[in-house]
Amino acid sequence: MHKGSAASAPKKFLVHLTMAIIFILLFAFSSWLLWLTYFRDASQSEEALAKRAVSRQEMVYEPFHGAGDSVLEGGKSQSWCLKCHKDYSHSKSKEVRGILNAHSFFMACEVCHIVPKEGERFEYKWLGRSSNLPMTELKGKPGDYGGSIVPFRAEKGFAKRLDENAPANLLLDEAVTANLLPDESGKKGSTGDLQALRDRLNTEIHKDLSSKPVFCDKCHKENGMLDFAQLLYSPERAQRLEFGDGATIIKQYKEFYLPSLHDARRNQ
Amino acid sequence: MSRHGKSEKSFVRLTKSERVQHVIMFVSTTLLIITGFMLMGEKSAIDLLGAAGKSIFYWRGIVHRIAAAAVTAVCFYHLYYVMFKADGKSWFRDMLPKSRDLVDAYQNVMYMLGLRKERPRLDRFTYLEKLEYFSVYFGMFIVISTGTMMWTQSYWPKFYLDVADALHLGEATLAALAIIVGHIFAVHYHPHVYPMNRAFIDGKISETLMKEEHSLWYERIIAEDRSKPANGAEGGRGNA
Ligand code: HEM
Numbered sequence: 354m355h356k357g358s359a360a361s362a363p364k365k366f367l368v369h370l371t372m373a374i375i376f377i378l379l380f381a382f383s384s385w386l387l388w389l390t391y392f393r394d395a396s397q398s399e400e401a402l403a404k405r406a407v408s409r410q411e412m413v414y415e416p417f418h419g420a421g422d423s424v425l426e427g428g429k430s431q432s433w434c435l436k437c438h439k440d441y442s443h444s445k446s447k448e449v450r451g452i453l454n455a456h457s458f459f460m461a462c463e464v465c466h467i468v469p470k471e472g473e474r475f476e477y478k479w480l481g482r483s484s485n486l487p488m489t490e491l492k493g494k495p496g497d498y499g500g501s502i503v504p505f506r507a508e509k510g511f512a513k514r515l516d517e518n519a520p521a522n523l524l525l526d527e528a529v530t531a532n533l534l535p536d537e538s539g540k541k542g543s544t545g546d547l548q549a550l551r552d553r554l555n556t557e558i559h560k561d562l563s564s565k566p567v568f569c570d571k572c573h574k575e576n577g578m579l580d581f582a583q584l585l586y587s588p589e590r591a592q593r594l595e596f597g598d599g600a601t602i603i604k605q606y607k608e609f610y611l612p613s614l615h616d617a618r619r620n621q
Numbered sequence: 622m623s624r625h626g627k628s629e630k631s632f633v634r635l636t637k638s639e640r641v642q643h644v645i646m647f648v649s650t651t652l653l654i655i656t657g658f659m660l661m662g663e664k665s666a667i668d669l670l671g672a673a674g675k676s677i678f679y680w681r682g683i684v685h686r687i688a689a690a691a692v693t694a695v696c697f698y699h700l701y702y703v704m705f706k707a708d709g710k711s712w713f714r715d716m717l718p719k720s721r722d723l724v725d726a727y728q729n730v731m732y733m734l735g736l737r738k739e740r741p742r743l744d745r746f747t748y749l750e751k752l753e754y755f756s757v758y759f760g761m762f763i764v765i766s767t768g769t770m771m772w773t774q775s776y777w778p779k780f781y782l783d784v785a786d787a788l789h790l791g792e793a794t795l796a797a798l799a800i801i802v803g804h805i806f807a808v809h810y811h812p813h814v815y816p817m818n819r820a821f822i823d824g825k826i827s828e829t830l831m832k833e834e835h836s837l838w839y840e841r842i843i844a845e846d847r848s849k850p851a852n853g854a855e856g857g858r859g860n861a
């Protein structure tokens with residue numbers, strides 16, 4: 354339709370309309386691109402970012418293979434560690450933080466924070482959340498089976514639950530009475546001169562913890578730290594949780610100590 | 622569509638080979654943009670696809686790779702074209718930036734600001750077209766190399782993949798914006814040709830437009846007297 358061509362009025366109108374619609378669509382897409390580049394990450398929560406990081410990997414490499422939302426969203430961990438670590442910050446990268454926090458929903462903090470010494474072998478079991486009894490099957494959405502994975506250590510013929518620490522709990526009660534712990538608003542509730550109790554508390558509670566917690570690739574591989582089959586997972590689920598060799602998701606987080614470019618971009 | 626300006630003479634703007642390259646380029650780039658940016662969608666939006674999402678995203682990955690292969694092939698062919706074919710060599714020669722382009726740019730800005738009465742007289746490729754052409758060169762170099770890295774991601778350390786991903790995404794964003802704003806809006810919504818510049822289909826440019834936008838080139842061709850009639854055979858461009 355060049356200059357001078359005598360198109361009828363309705364036809365002209367249609368052409369203008371189409372061009373206007375195309376224009377609006379392209380304009381909207383361009384605006385979305387700009388928003389993506391400059392504003393999206395700033396406006397999203399850690400959970401949303403963690404979810405997107407994982408779902409993107411899923412989309413790219415194993416489309417919709419069914420990572421349970423519950424695994425990524427998590428729920429509140431039941432751990433008593435949280436009496437103090439209300440807003441525990443797990444690493445610098447928001448995605449990793451979100452994922453680790455979510456894992457705490459279906460495993461005790463100690464699973465990752467107490468690493469077996471050389472030659473030592475822990476046993477890991479699902480314990481029902483309210484019953485505290487070993488579970489025999491996993492029912493429900495991924496990660497959300499009404500229980501959590503708990504580590505046990507063989508001690509003098511007994512299997513000792515590592516997520517329980519009786520002496521520390523006594524101390525903890527003392528601390529509560531002394532108003533040492535953070536209150537609901539997360540503010541440290543220290544009144545008075547109780548530094549000694551505080552120090553004891555910290556050492557007593559943390560003495561078993563490893564300085565280097567377990568990271569993704571220790572579990573998410575073949576013959577990893579957790580025996581997924583023994584942990585009641587179906588063979589397919591178990592295989593999926595191994596993530597395969599060179600899985601990008603692990604790569605993505607393995608060297609998370611290096612500030613990644615994504616973070617640099619995000620933190621600008 | 623009616624044939625425009627039957628009586629009007631027209632000139633070859635894009636040879637057949639150039640049009641084929643262009644069509645492959647823009648079909649596959651459009652696909653790359655769509656399938657690439659699908660990955661940036663919100664999970665909640667993607668969930669709306671429901672069960673179909675699984676196969677849509679399966680095909681998304683495959684289409685992105687097929688289109689990527691097509692774009693890569695066309696880029697390599699284009700390099701061959703500008704190095705060894707007569708039309709390609711003249712294309713590249715006319716595309717090379719010259720100091721004159723700076724003058725053109727300056728004069729055109731002055732003209733648009735109303736500080737100059739006449740538009741600068743432009744040759745076959747205007748300074749904006751040259752800028753666009755070479756930014757595509759640069760952009761394609763980036764997306765092809767980084768895309769190939771991500772395609773073969775199990776061979777690369779994470780740090781390099783991070784860099785590749787960031788560059789790929791950054792360049793993809795730039796390229797998409799450049800194509801939409803700089804190319805589609807400028808090419809098709811330009812008042813002279815709206816609603817559609819047909820040059821990329823039939824390869825022709827009208828004498829009017831020629832005089833208006835590429836007067837130097839026009840004169841060059843007229844001087845060489847090698848212009849082609851509208852329905853003339855395809856072939857040399859006449860200004861080699
Ligand atoms: C990656 C995508 C694209 C690339 C690299 C590209 C590149 C080019 C180049 C190098 C030219 C020649 C410059 C010129 O003759 O002025 C051109 C011309 C043209 N392109 Fe594209 N293009 C792309 C996408 C598109 C799309 C999506 C459309 C429209 C739907 C389009 C429509 C045109 C038209 C109409 C011309 C002729 C303009 C003229 O005569 O000045 N192109 N393109």
Ligand code: HEM
Binds near residue numbers: 660685764786
């Ligand atoms: C103009 C051209 C292209 C555009 C606009 C484009 C766009 C995109 C976008 C937006 C992403 C997502 C990036 C992210 O999530 O951070 C992506 C991913 C990717 N691109 Fe491209 N891309 C283009 C060309 C290519 C080429 C030439 C190749 C290969 C040679 C390629 C291979 C890939 C690969 C392997 C991925 C990773 C995701 C997947 O597996 O699909 N892309 N692209």
